[in-house]
Amino acid sequence: MNKALKRILSTGPEDVIVFVVFWLMTICVILQFFTRYVLNNSLAWTEELASLSLVVIVYFGIVVCERRNSQIRIELVGQWLPAPVAGFLKLLVDLICLAFYVYLVTLFYRYTQLMGGDMMTTARVSLSPLYYAVTIAFAGLSLRTAIRIGSTIFDGWRTRPTDPE
Numbered sequence: 001m002n003k004a005l006k007r008i009l010s011t012g013p014e015d016v017i018v019f020v021v022f023w024l025m026t027i028c029v030i031l032q033f034f035t036r037y038v039l040n041n042s043l044a045w046t047e048e049l050a051s052l053s054l055v056v057i058v059y060f061g062i063v064v065c066e067r068r069n070s071q072i073r074i075e076l077v078g079q080w081l082p083a084p085v086a087g088f089l090k091l092l093v094d095l096i097c098l099a100f101y102v103y104l105v106t107l108f109y110r111y112t113q114l115m116g117g118d119m120m121t122t123a124r125v126s127l128s129p130l131y132y133a134v135t136i137a138f139a140g141l142s143l144r145t146a147i148r149i150g151s152t153i154f155d156g157w158r159t160r161p162t163d164p165e
Helices: 003-009 013-038 044-067 076-080 083-115 128-155
Strands: none
Touching: 013 044, 013 128, 044 128, 083 128
16 A cells, blocks of 8 residues: 555544644634735634634644544653553553543533533624534544553553654
């Protein structure tokens, strides 16, 4: 398989969401710049939509990082410990993270139920799609973490993680 095809096949749905929302945000910023500095009459909703788009990009970007296993972690202690102990601690930390992510899904779902009727400041558009997007992003994060935990368990949690070098 060639490199481009491998890259396309390894793309997850969260990558597509980040890509689409990023370009939506880019169009909003360009439109804001054009109306403010060229037409001297800015559209207020473009700035708010761009900032809300950034929220979606950040939360789905977290899911992308989890899928690629590129989250920031402290692995210094694991290098000093024996491999079985380091592997067990890594698994334990992943399980704690998964529990926290699942809690965040339930928390944001309840928040969406309570605050779903809120409207944007500059336009009469509901903010509930934003709240649902964050909830879905945390659900995706939980799913990706559970997949990684499963692969850690089935591949052998006693093995030391390989160096990316």
